[in-house]
Amino acid sequence: MTETLPADFSHAARVLDKLTELAKLSTMKSGARPFTYVDLFAGIGGFHAMLDHAGGRCVYVSEIDREARQTYMRNWVDPLPAEQQPVINTDITIATPDDGPVDVPDHDVLAAGFPCQPFSKSGYQRGMDEARGTLFWNIARILEERTPAVVLLENVRNLTGPRHRHEWDVIIQTLRELGYRVSSTPSVFSPHFLPPSLGGTPQVRDRVFILGTYVGTERALAETDVPPTVVRGPVAGWDVQDWDAEWILDDDNAIPNVDKYRLTPEETQWIDVWDDLVQRMWSERGVRLPGFPLWADAWIPERGLDPLELDVLPRWKADFLVKNARFYDDHRDIIKAWKKDNPSFAKFPESRRKLEWQAQDTASLWETVMHFRPSGIRAKAPTYLPALVAITQTSIIGSRRRRITPHEAARLQGFGRDFSFGSQRDQASYKQVGNGVAVGAAWHTFRAHVEQNSSDLPKALVRTVLGAPRNPVGDAVLVGPSVANILDAAQVDKAAV
Incomplete structure (x- = not known):
């Protein structure tokens, strides 16, 4: 019962x-x-x-x-x-x-x-x-x-x-x-x-x-x-939508050597530029970015896609290219103005010219939880975090403009605030928590x-x-x-x- x-x-x-x-x-x-x-x-x-x-x-x-x-x-x-x-x-x-x-x-x-x-x-x-x-x-x-x-x-x-x-x-x-x-x-x-x-x-x-x-x-x-x-x-x-990632975080002032977890100027620029697109889409179209992965290098008119080339591609990839082309066609004016105002975007690494928006109605990229992945930047709502796996994909808390610390990662696994890693390398601590x-x-x-x-x-x-x-x-x-x-x-x- x-x-x-x-x-x-x-x-x-x-x-x-x-x-x-x-x-x-x-x-x-x-x-x-x-x-x-x-x-x-x-x-x-x-x-x-x-x-x-x-x-x-x-x-x-x-x-x-x-x-x-x-x-x-x-x-x-x-x-x-x-x-x-x-x-x-x-x-x-x-x-x-x-x-x-x-x-x-x-x-x-x-x-x-x-x-x-x-x-x-x-x-x-x-x-x-x-x-x-x-x-x-x-x-x-x-x-x-x-x-x-x-x-x-x-x-x-x-x-x-x-x-x-x-x-x-x-x-x-x-x-x-x-x-x-x-x-x-x-x-x-x-x-x-x-x-x-x-x-x-x-x-x-x-x-x-x-x-x-x-x-x-x-x-x-x-x-x-x-x-x-x-x-x-x-x-x-x-x-599960009642979760708030803030509940496992420390006050930045209480974190020893907190600067080593902060985003670099280059990483900050990547987010700023993409967030500019988020804001333009909302102010000019009243919509957030779509949920499929956006790949700026695939933004061409749909009529420019070769049907024969699409036929030999894996279905997921062909679908991905078509969706990006249609996104470009629907918002060409915004995209062109955005690229013109952000010339640095063209020099971003290829993986940083890709964005996967899973943050639904979150107002800004800086209010999401992000991961810098080999396949692109992924952003989600700041409720719960993805599984801990490796230091290269450590969660970034947008509102804090930094990565989570090893101690915060340990809390995601349920270890208390007195849990100690001693003086070992952060990389070892992240790995241990992820395992x-x-x-x-x-x-x-x-x-x-x-x-x-x-x-x-x-x-x-x-x-x-x-x-x-x-x-x-x-x-x-x-x-x-x-x-x-x-x-x-x-x-x-x-x-x-």
Whole structure:
């Protein structure tokens, strides 16, 4: 049954969360936790942040990248008393030999953001044997020997696509053979589908979560009609257009060496010139730029297009050229005047003579979130940001005339404002964040799985997970008081949480 939270739930929830936090702090001081977990391919600790919030204690960590491992230890391991620190391993393959015992301690939950690798297709091999030689096989070896109550895996969405259908089938079959009840349907979720009060962050980051409960091989192979843990889409009562990228940003005056994140004069000129076109289109035509990619080098009259040349082009490219030619025909007077008044445009790099406007009715390019991509400049409304991928495409906040900092990028993943990268290079920090697990999305799927499988899980694990505060990201997202009141009053579907 769907239960809707009343408007006055927010205050009561905060009181309950505070009492729960106090109880957790008391438990943490003694070192005792209701459940334990291992964190494989751990990165900088997205799963750790979520599982610690849920009340667990980490007993084993594996991360091969030295800089990521140092960031992980700085934030999650070094602050702990020596007797509470997990075992740190650099290479999971060493701890999971082909023959011999697995050198990983007992645990209740196994979490892993494992890389996707092609599996064998040699016909006679099935299940775990097909995974041999891949890092998923090392995960399977641990599950085989330690049989934790829950397995939680995260991967890119492409894992469920047609190119990796074989790998997906092998993973699901292997987990079932090892005794884990899992769904054949992937659970895909993104942190921007959650409101801030439930751990959401303004980042579109669709990821596949595979969650399994240990029920023994016989039941796992029989109970295959399992629905996905979560359904892709916003939780009931939340509109993703209510996001505001400003909620994860620092005041510029509080950012050390903020000038290194500011746009260069050349980058500023690119935006100024394109924004001039945005303003002319609005003032003279009353319209914003169209949503298809604009390529100034393709602005010729439609009659100048050669039908024979269009026929041999890929359909998408031919369509692109026709749309640009029609745009030119419809607005030739504006475009000619704009080019005449901005002679520097002709000298822009080719990729900067292209613009993709996805900002709908946003009034100015300087009010959007932008990315400088090899395929051109992309602009979108300043609500939520695209997935973090690499430093070359770090989001530019137009209103701030700068890129987001590594710490702001970390908040998009759900890490709090006290998260530290130490003195490492920004490039390493951006990379680590881009490879990370979104804390809020992981928490949402894990909590839902525990609730749905509560009758087959240890009571202590169920009790502590379902009793944990709803928001696992703390101060990563700071919402203004007036907006917070609106969000608190929103009708959020409790069953979707």
